[in-house]
Amino acid sequence: MHGYADNREALLTRLRRIEGQIRGLQRMVEDDRYCIDVLTQIASASSALHGVAMSMLDDHVRHCVRDAIAQGPESADEKIDEAMQVIARMTKR
Amino acid sequence: MHGYADNREALLTRLRRIEGQIRGLQRMVEDDRYCIDVLTQIASASSALHGVAMSMLDDHVRHCVRDAIAQGPESADEKIDEAMQVIARMTKR
Amino acid sequence: MHGYADNREALLTRLRRIEGQIRGLQRMVEDDRYCIDVLTQIASASSALHGVAMSMLDDHVRHCVRDAIAQGPESADEKIDEAMQVIARMTKR
Amino acid sequence: MHGYADNREALLTRLRRIEGQIRGLQRMVEDDRYCIDVLTQIASASSALHGVAMSMLDDHVRHCVRDAIAQGPESADEKIDEAMQVIARMTKR
Numbered sequence: 001m002h003g004y005a006d007n008r009e010a011l012l013t014r015l016r017r018i019e020g021q022i023r024g025l026q027r028m029v030e031d032d033r034y035c036i037d038v039l040t041q042i043a044s045a046s047s048a049l050h051g052v053a054m055s056m057l058d059d060h061v062r063h064c065v066r067d068a069i070a071q072g073p074e075s076a077d078e079k080i081d082e083a084m085q086v087i088a089r090m091t092k093r
Numbered sequence: 094m095h096g097y098a099d100n101r102e103a104l105l106t107r108l109r110r111i112e113g114q115i116r117g118l119q120r121m122v123e124d125d126r127y128c129i130d131v132l133t134q135i136a137s138a139s140s141a142l143h144g145v146a147m148s149m150l151d152d153h154v155r156h157c158v159r160d161a162i163a164q165g166p167e168s169a170d171e172k173i174d175e176a177m178q179v180i181a182r183m184t185k186r
Numbered sequence: 187m188h189g190y191a192d193n194r195e196a197l198l199t200r201l202r203r204i205e206g207q208i209r210g211l212q213r214m215v216e217d218d219r220y221c222i223d224v225l226t227q228i229a230s231a232s233s234a235l236h237g238v239a240m241s242m243l244d245d246h247v248r249h250c251v252r253d254a255i256a257q258g259p260e261s262a263d264e265k266i267d268e269a270m271q272v273i274a275r276m277t278k279r
Numbered sequence: 280m281h282g283y284a285d286n287r288e289a290l291l292t293r294l295r296r297i298e299g300q301i302r303g304l305q306r307m308v309e310d311d312r313y314c315i316d317v318l319t320q321i322a323s324a325s326s327a328l329h330g331v332a333m334s335m336l337d338d339h340v341r342h343c344v345r346d347a348i349a350q351g352p353e354s355a356d357e358k359i360d361e362a363m364q365v366i367a368r369m370t371k372r
């Protein structure tokens with residue numbers, strides 16, 4: 001059981017909506033819709049995906065990292081390294 | 094016909110692959126996969142989506158904005174405003 | 187004379203203010219100020235720097251890229267390549 | 280004493296170098312240097328600033344957040360809220 005277990009249904013709903021947005025993007029491209037409208041829709045899907053990542057990271061830090069720290073220094077180091085790597089990837093520019 | 098017309102099939106292939114990644118994410122969440130693995134997969138989908146946006150913006154500037162500039166100052170101003178707004182949204186932080 | 191010539195004084199004022207923010211950050215670190223407060227101040231300087239970049243890019247597209255397109259396809263291609271590379275760098279994640 | 284205390288000198292060196300980059304940017308604008316060269320230099324300063332933020336966040340999580348979690352649930356909740364807010368700001372798009 002991971003940190004996001006309590007939010008699983010909400011996460012799945014958000015991911016299904018993003019899947020719908022990606023299919024909508026395919027229809028826009030097939031219908032030769034105006035580039036700027038497609039780019040606006042991509043930005044919206046991208047922002048929704050980022051929201052899911054932030055929610056997941058929040059649950060991870062609040063549960064998994066926290067439990068690891070409570071269990072002692074060794075498990076803590078490993079979990080913190082791992083979390084920092086994923087945060088670095090999410091903030092990369 | 095918009096700037097991305099020549100790349101339509103390539104764009105659709107990339108969007109279908111991203112749709113597959115989003116469905117893969119749903120399965121990971123249903124299977125209660127480890128948060129960090131899910132986050133790594135989200136980062137990969139997010140990066141692929143950003144790649145589609147950059148490719149689309151490239152075509153837009155090379156074709157639509159360029160044609161508008163060739164047609165005269167008024168259509169140019171409008172297209173440049175529009176492109177700058179979408180770039181601002183894509184670089185927002 | 188480049189695209190930003192008309193905005194030079196405004197750009198210099200913004201850059202001097204950012205320099206002040208960076209010196210402020212050094213004082214915060216010397217005074218051992220709380221990490222979260224330092225990070226908030228870094229985010230503010232980073233956002234101001236991004237604003238200068240967007241303003242500069244806007245002038246560049248409106249003047250330099252536009253003039254190159256008006257001058258013919260060869261100079262246009264080169265300028266558009268260059269602009270797209272810098273936009274890719276600014277939106278990288 | 281905060282998390283970055285052990286790295287204070289290294290952080291100050293990095294911030295002084297960034298201050299130098301911002302002053303260099305002012306000279307480039309005064310000398311009417313080419314927009315793309317200025318934008319490339321802005322990207323470099325921006326990336327250096329982001330590096331300082333990531334280093335600071337790393338120290339914060341490894342020391343301050345960790346100590347708070349070790350001290351009990353109440354101080355932990357507060358520190359985790361605070362850290363997640365700053366991470367959300369750093370990853371905002």
